[in-house]
Amino acid sequence: MNIVLLGAPGAGKGTQAARLVSEEGLCHISTGDILRAAVKNETELGKKAKEYMDAGELVPDELIIDLMRERIQQPDTEKGVILDGFPRTTTQAVALDGMLNELGRPLDVAILIDVDPEVIVKRLSSRRMCRACGAIGTEADGASCKACGGEMYQRDDDNEKTVRNRLEVYEKSTSPLIDYYRGCELLVSIDGDRDPDEVYADVKAAL
Ligand code: AP5
Numbered sequence: 001m002n003i004v005l006l007g008a009p010g011a012g013k014g015t016q017a018a019r020l021v022s023e024e025g026l027c028h029i030s031t032g033d034i035l036r037a038a039v040k041n042e043t044e045l046g047k048k049a050k051e052y053m054d055a056g057e058l059v060p061d062e063l064i065i066d067l068m069r070e071r072i073q074q075p076d077t078e079k080g081v082i083l084d085g086f087p088r089t090t091t092q093a094v095a096l097d098g099m100l101n102e103l104g105r106p107l108d109v110a111i112l113i114d115v116d117p118e119v120i121v122k123r124l125s126s127r128r129m130c131r132a133c134g135a136i137g138t139e140a141d142g143a144s145c146k147a148c149g150g151e152m153y154q155r156d157d158d159n160e161k162t163v164r165n166r167l168e169v170y171e172k173s174t175s176p177l178i179d180y181y182r183g184c185e186l187l188v189s190i191d192g193d194r195d196p197d198e199v200y201a202d203v204k205a206a207l
Pocket of ligand 1: 011012013032033035056057060084086126127128157195196199
């Protein structure tokens with residue numbers, strides 16, 4: 001099963017992907033996580049991506065497509081993938097179709113997690129992530145990760161100004177993918193402004 005998780009920043013893509021990984025054993029590929037690791041490790045990709053990420057802009061298509069072409073061919077993707085944060089432009093979506101067709105593993109579903117932008121601004125200002133294991137939580141969870149005890153931190157791009165720019169970028173560059181996947185008859189839209197368990201029940205039903 002190959003799944004694209006679509007949705008604005010903070011819609012809950014990473015939260016739902018983590019559940020699918022633990023219950024369905026699918027391979028989770030988050031371009032945001034890959035890029036943040038590249039920035040942390042100061043790789044060539046990280047040096048090129050950092051400025052865009054800090055500003056809430058998209059990293060150029062060619063960098064992302066090269067990165068994904070390599071990642072999607074790794075053996076751990078054979079049983080299926082959850083793509084979180086990719087594709088984000090029509091160019092990336094067309095490239096993804098090409099990659100999956102070459103592998104003989106077409107996309108099964110594109111799940112849109114739909115949340116109002118003002119809800120998102122509030123969510124992201126209180127999001128915290130674990131430096132050690134990447135678990136996603138909120139400010140209310142405290143300073144230590146519930147899963148591994150690691151340090152919880154706030155992402156550099158989770159300040160209100162950058163979040164609002166990320167939302168504008170989403171509207172302009174990524175929301176056209178909703179029509180793209182609707183046209184391919186692959187789109188399932190889910191109300192993401194509910195308890196995460198209720199959202200997850202609909203995600204499971206969409207598979
Ligand atoms: P990326 O890391 O992909 O960020 P994003 O898409 O902005 O998404 P987020 O990770 O912020 O949110 P999410 O939907 O996963 O929400 P989460 O589950 O954490 O990308 C970062 C940057 O990298 C981009 O800006 C860009 O520069 C670059 N980039 C990445 N991919 C790229 C690409 N393909 N092309 C070009 N550039 C790219 O949840 C958020 C919060 O809400 C958490 O605190 C969570 O606990 C809470 N929450 C989740 N669900 C619920 C719920 N149902 N109710 C209440 N709270 C909830």
